[in-house]
Amino acid sequence: MFDVDGTLVDSERDGHRVAFNAAFAALGFSYRWDEEQYGRLLEITGGRRRLASFLLAQGHGEAEAEAAARSVHEMKTGLFSDMCRQGTIPARPGALRLLDELGALHVPLAIATTGSRAWVTPLLERLFGLGRFVAVLGGDDVPDLKPSPAVYETALERLGVDRAAAVAVEDSRNGLVAARAAGVRCVVVTNEYTAYQDFSEAELVVDGFGDPGELRVLAGDPTLLEGGAVTAGTLARVVEAGGVRASDGQHRPAPPR
Ligand code: XBP
Ligand code: MG
Numbered sequence: 001m002f003d004v005d006g007t008l009v010d011s012e013r014d015g016h017r018v019a020f021n022a023a024f025a026a027l028g029f030s031y032r033w034d035e036e037q038y039g040r041l042l043e044i045t046g047g048r049r050r051l052a053s054f055l056l057a058q059g060h061g062e063a064e065a066e067a068a069a070r071s072v073h074e075m076k077t078g079l080f081s082d083m084c085r086q087g088t089i090p091a092r093p094g095a096l097r098l099l100d101e102l103g104a105l106h107v108p109l110a111i112a113t114t115g116s117r118a119w120v121t122p123l124l125e126r127l128f129g130l131g132r133f134v135a136v137l138g139g140d141d142v143p144d145l146k147p148s149p150a151v152y153e154t155a156l157e158r159l160g161v162d163r164a165a166a167v168a169v170e171d172s173r174n175g176l177v178a179a180r181a182a183g184v185r186c187v188v189v190t191n192e193y194t195a196y197q198d199f200s201e202a203e204l205v206v207d208g209f210g211d212p213g214e215l216r217v218l219a220g221d222p223t224l225l226e227g228g229a230v231t232a233g234t235l236a237r238v239v240e241a242g243g244v245r246a247s248d249g250q251h252r253p254a255p256p257r
Helices: 012-026 035-041 047-057 062-086 095-104 117-127 150-159 173-181 232-241
Strands: 109-112 133-137 167-170 185-189 204-206 217-220
Touching: 012 035, 012 047, 012 062, 035 047, 047 062, 062 117, 095 109, 095 232, 109 150, 117 133, 133 150, 150 173, 167 173, 167 232, 173 185, 185 232
Parallel strands: 109 133, 167 185, 185 204
Antiparallel strands: 204 217
């Protein structure tokens, strides 16, 4: 099961952030989020919730913040969908290779993201092809966003896979907490916004998929890698390792079935 933002694609700093700022401008707001500020705002998952929380902190009343968040987010979603269709948002190096490997082994694949269907669908279609995913679940499909486990629980149901046999690939603390709360083991592939977060509950923490071979293991057993990369075999070994945590190197009972 794969997260999208920050994991399969490099979408936040030069993607969502740019679209949020363009939406602010188009609707006459003077707010602009710089790269550093946006990194802090990412603590709140979901673009509309992120906007509402920001606007509240700027002194807008609750109803006004909610209404403004809704209209800015609607505008942002349209702009970001266009960026996805135009190919502005790149896949992370190695993401397609890993998906291809898993597909060749007939491993059922699901998407578990917080993002909105309006852009998730065209993005996946353009970069990876939608047909390879058994289920594509986003923020529109669940009542609670990450760190709630809802999207992972729904993905497991749709895949028809036992949580003990599944692996989540994530980039952030919120995503890791969501996966673990669903009882799913997690490999974290960090990026510049998330590299310093706490990933102590992850099975493996790396800073890339290993293409073109410059991956660093930040926590966990380096022998889980194959040829210095995160491969289908890596994910299989994470499942087989059953309960090993990157943080302590000790065995714990596998999550209940
Ligand atoms: C990503 C998000 C998303 C995007 C914006 O979290 O929180 O909200 O930042 O997308 P994750 P929307 O990678 O953990 O799923 O504006 O469509 O919400
Ligand atoms: Mg993410």
